[in-house]
Amino acid sequence: MEWFIETPYFGILISIVAFEIGLYTYKKTKIPVLHPLLISITLIILVLSIFDIQLSSYEKGGDILSLFLGPVTVALAIPLYKQIELLKKHKMPILIGIFTGVLTSFISVVSLTKIFNYDIKMVYSLVPKSITTPIGIEVSQTIGGIPSITVVAIVITGIIGAIIAPLVCKIFKIDDKVARGIAIGTSSHAVGTAKAMEMGETEGAMSGLAMGISGLITALLVPLLIVIFNIVI
Template identity: 65%
Template sequence: MIDLLHTPLFGVIISIIALEIGLYINRKTKISLLNPLLISIVLIIVILIKFDISLEAYNEGGGLISFFLGPATVILAVPLYKQFEIFKANILPIIVGITVGCLTSVISVVFLSKLFGLSDDILRSLIPKSITNPIGIELSKQIGGIPSITVTAIIITGIFGSIIAPYVFKIFRIKDKVAIGVSLGTSSHALGTTKAIEMGETEGAMSGLSIGLAGLVTVILIPLLINLLC
């Protein structure tokens, strides 16, 4: 057992088992709050604390899973290819919507951080919360944030967004498939896209597109606005 703890296999096995348990609970209960990723994160934390396993030991395998975040995000381009005609027909509102969504996300973080008196390091760490992990981590480093806090914020944002989005669409009677996909991808990145794919192929394609464009828009705008906003 001790030898297993110090091999990459340990982190991979624990991650897969925890996620499968999360998926099983989510399927059985059908409760949105019991998100599979949220359950798996809690289970892994409990296991590491209960058995006094260091984060470094877990990351030997967990890091391998993180390595595939980038390629997994690229795969989301496949649904977009199938729905490319819809994208061309709505290109202007899509780009405007994503840009406005990115600006709203950043401005709300700055406003709330200043309202609650958060430190400048925390503020800068939270700014990339709505873009996908690989881009968010690098942007956090670039603007002086703390990558570990950024990752946590990105995960929480994705989980929260994927949980409440269906209720928001229902309350405000949002039925347009393109609008649903763009809003989910822009605000909740890959986790939101997972929910969008569940809702339909067009929603999933537009959400997958929004992940890349939202990341690009944020990376371009933040270095220009960071000193002004902070």
């Protein structure tokens, strides 16, 4: 058994099984907090802890799965292409909404970390929390953050966004499909986009668009904002 654990097949197999259990549980219960990703992460941690398996052993397969993040992100262009006319029609509100979301995310992170007196590296690590993982890691490394913390923040942000997005839309009576998609994609990247796709094709397409553009804006804007932040502080 030990030889199998040390192969990439172990990490791949446990990831797939854990996610399938999470997906089955979510479909059966329909409880938002029982998100498949949250359940699968919990199950994997429990298995590694109970059987005293090193994280490095799991990562041999987990890293292979991570390679698919890029192609999956690009694949989101398919539903976007189907809604291209809708994008052209609402291009200015969409761009303004995404830019506002990115700026709000930056300000909220800086404000909260300042209130709780966090180390400056923590600020840099949490700033890219609302963009997709591949871009978030690069931004974190560029501005001097800790990529591992950034990844955790991105995952938590995505899961929370996917869980509360329908409730927030309902409470604030956000019925416009474009607005819902843009809000979800800007705030909770790929995990939120998966939820947006459940809500409808338009929501999914707009969320995928928002995820891509917010990642680009963050990569370009955040280093400048960090410089301004350091000057002001």
